[in-house]
Amino acid sequence: MEFCSLPTNTSGMGQYDQGVGKxxxxxxxxxxxxxxxxxxxxxxxxxxxxxxxxxxxxxxxxxxxxxxxxxxxxxxxxxxxxxxxxxxIEVSYKRTTELLRNFLQFRDVSVEQIYQMRKIVEVELAVSVVGLLPPEAIDKLENQVGKCCANSIDRSRRHVHLNLRENELSFHDILASYCPNPLLAFNAQFLTELLRNFIDFRFDHISQYETFTQSNIDFHRKLVVAYKKEDQKKIRKLMTAHMEDCEQHTLSLNGTLSKNLMLS
Amino acid sequence: MEFCSLPTNTSGMGQYDQGVGKxxxxxxxxxxxxxxxxxxxxxxxxxxxxxxxxxxxxxxxxxxxxxxxxxxxxxxxxxxxxxxxxxxIEVSYKRTTELLRNFLQFRDVSVEQIYQMRKIVEVELAVSVVGLLPPEAIDKLENQVGKCCANSIDRSRRHVHLNLRENELSFHDILASYCPNPLLAFNAQFLTELLRNFIDFRFDHISQYETFTQSNIDFHRKLVVAYKKEDQKKIRKLMTAHMEDCEQHTLSLNGTLSKNLMLS
DNA sequence: TAGCTTTATTTATCAGTATAAATATAATTA
DNA sequence: TAATTATATTTATACTGATAAATAAAGCTA
CATH class of the missing domain: 1.10.10.10 (Winged helix-like DNA-binding domain superfamily/Winged helix DNA-binding domain)
Incomplete structure (x- = not known):
């Protein structure tokens, strides 16, 4: 679209006009x-x-x-x-999450509170995309689960764990990308971003971490099966249990929200 | 807290340093x-x-x-x-909602999608504040319902309708203000703000509007009773039905999301 | 002491100059 | 001719200095 001259200069003309604000x-x-x-x-x-x-x-x-x-x-x-x-430009997800993180910087948010939100958002999202997933979406999801399994062979080092969490969370990002409701999709992505980049773990419970990873893989696998059958009820049940499970694991790993939410 | 000199000027010194970005x-x-x-x-x-x-x-x-x-x-x-x-300053709710509205400006959001979100957010919020409401909170809620009733005597003009919606929504704002979870409270407030200021109605169904108002008053009244009893189950049921009801009324009144989300 | 006035401080806006970065175009080369 | 290089143009970025507006604090008046 061509530029066709801005309308009458409503914000005042000449220097030091009387309008309110800057x-x-x-x-x-x-x-x-x-x-x-x-x-x-x-x-x-x-x-x-x-x-x-x-x-x-x-x-x-x-x-x-x-x-x-x-x-x-x-x-x-x-x-x-x-x-x-x-x-x-379209205001991006990325930019918006940055601004929303500023909001949270000065408030206390617990892992429980993140999951209180996530339990309703991820479940609603998961259920709502049933029937909206094209074959390639199912492929992507399956692929994602595969990556987790492949990585879980070597699981002794910290960066591997981080990588695993990355993979686990991108399963949810894939789902969100097929959600037609921008409000729901944004909230889901925002929450996964918090978990991905702004949760500080204590890495002194390696075995618990392995259990966590394995549990996630199981849930994701079952979810894929349910999506293939488009079994909405099953998906609701699975995702609810999955979120509950994630919360418990995160809590027992002493995950806490970072104090650096403001920084990208 | 006193200012104690910013740390080493990491963003480069002298003019036109080589750092990336502005x-x-x-x-x-x-x-x-x-x-x-x-x-x-x-x-x-x-x-x-x-x-x-x-x-x-x-x-x-x-x-x-x-x-x-x-x-x-x-x-x-x-x-x-x-x-x-x-x-x-603490990043305010107001500022954050403004920035989030920018995000929605370039995306299509339907009334159904707003309520898809609201149905899970308001219900979760309503249930979660049970037991957290001090006596004055109950007073405020009751007061709010009272205002709606008082106003409903004169209901022939447009601004009265707007005023009624204002009152109906502030019932939910009161609830949100007692929610300790910033994520949940923010989402709830954001959604009520959308409904309060950014839904364009067609005012050609006055009778339906009256029904809407009356229905809201009934739900709010029942909710107050349930809060007094701290009956969580009842609250979940009521709020779920309330949101469902609101959605139906809004839809039959041809409510659509405004195109001016970016403007305050 | 209450209300008003002055003064000092700090941001907000204006004006102009110089530099860097990106791109389009022209010139050159293979 | 195709690809590359050099050049010119466009645009933002950054710097400097001066003036206006706003406000808090101090001083003055009654």
């Missing part, structure tokens, strides 16, 4: 409003920095702060060079 | 890391703009972009004047 914030909001009104979509380009400065009659620095705001919100990407400038 | 982003990350390492908390003050410029040996504009980033992320508030400058 100029850069008002400009950022005006640009958002303009994007919505013109039904722009990801991939569409905004006017470049210089043009925006002309349109809004503001200083370069002010405009840069406005653009930085949109960038941090995950709404635009900025590139240099010819045909560069600010481009609208 | 200088302002690296600085923002360094400040985050420093906050975590020094276990700063909401209320603590960061060095002011000029001091930060000295510490990071960067230009004022660059530092302002870094601070804007932190501000947009909801991590700091900036005030002018003496004893002003950037102050750490």
């Amino acid at each position: 100029r850069s914030d008002r400009i950022a909001n005006d640009i958002k409003r303009w994007v919505i009104e013109n039904e722009l979509a990801a991939g569409d380009k905004l006017p470049n920095e210089k043009q925006l400065v002309d349109i809004f009659q503001c200083a370069k620095g002010t405009m840069r702060e406005a653009l930085k705001s949109l960038e941090v919100q995950g709404l635009i990407a900025i590139r240099t060079g010819p045909s560069g400038g600010p481009t609208l | 200088r302002s982003d690296r600085i923002a990350n360094d400040i985050k890391r420093w906050v975590i390492e020094n276990e700063l908390a909401a209320g603590d003050k960061l060095p002011n703009e000029k001091q930060l410029v000295d510490i990071f040996q960067c230009a004022k504009g660059t530092m302002r972009e870094a601070l804007k980033s932190l501000e947009v992320q909801g991590l700091i508030a900036i005030r002018t004047g003496p004893s002003g400058g950037p102050t750490l």
Whole structure:
């Protein structure tokens, strides 16, 4: 979509206008409003920095702060060079989880609370994708379980354990990727991300870790079978038990939520 | 907590250092890391703009972009004047919901999908706060139901309907405020916010709207009774039915999610 | 002491310059 | 001609200095 001049400069004209709040914030909001009104979509380009400065009659620095705001919100990407400038992008899962982690940074969240959420989210998701999985999805899931098994031959070192958890969790990511409900899928992915990257384990219970891994493999295998039969009831039962089981293992391994949620 | 000099300027020194990404982003990350390492908390003050410029040996504009980033992320508030400058704040629910709405802006979310989420979140939340509600919480809930009744005398105009929805939803906000799980509480509040501010109704079915309102009042009243008895089973049943009922009413009123999610 | 005024401090905005990075285009080479 | 290299152009990024606005604290007035 072509750029067709931003509408009347609602955020004030001339320097030091009377509007409320910071100029850069008002400009950022005006640009958002303009994007919505013109039904722009990801991939569409905004006017470049210089043009925006002309349109809004503001200083370069002010405009840069406005653009930085949109960038941090995950709404635009900025590139240099010819045909560069600010481009609208779909706010990514990644960016959104980063911002949501900021929220959790200053609050205490326990492993129990993560699983309280996960027990309802993963079960609902698992049940809801029944009938929506194309053959290649089943393949992917089966493949995933296979990787876990292959890796479990060597299980004596720390990084292997980490790798196993990675694999276990990607089973759930695959399921989430076939969930048509963005709210549900996002929550599921956010929770698996927390477990993947922000749980500090004590690695002094290797045997328990092995049990954990084996238990996961069993559940995933059974889930694949149930998905092949599209047996919704069975899937609900299995995923509920699976989450319960994961929670217990994580707790007995003394998993705690990291204090570095803010850092990517 | 006092400011005690930021650590070695890891984001590079001198102009145009070789680090990856933008200088302002690296600085923002360094400040985050420093906050975590020094276990700063909401209320603590960061060095002011000029001091930060000295510490990071960067230009004022660059530092302002870094601070804007932190501000947009909801991590700091900036005030002018003496004893002003950037102050750490708890990332607020409000800010987080704004950022999450950006995420949904470019995806299609249906009323059914909102309720798919709400049916599991509100039920889990309702059940989990049993036994955690102090007497004043019950009072608040009862009060809330009372307001709905009072308002339902005059129900002929649009804004009254909006006001009723407002009241109905604040019943759920009260419940959420007593939920110790930030993940659960946040999700619940986010969903009620969507319903409160971002559902466009067609107001051509006044009678259905009345039925909706009355139905809500009934459910809320019954829920209060159940909370007084701390009857968890009853609460689960009631809330499940309540959400199901809400969904049906919303659907028959042709509620659709607004296209203006990005705007506050 | 209550209310008002001044002053000092700090961010917010403006203006302009210089540098780096990315890309398109032209020139060169094989 | 195809591929590579050099050049020019476009754009963001970064730096500097000056002015305006906001606010807290100190001082003044009644």
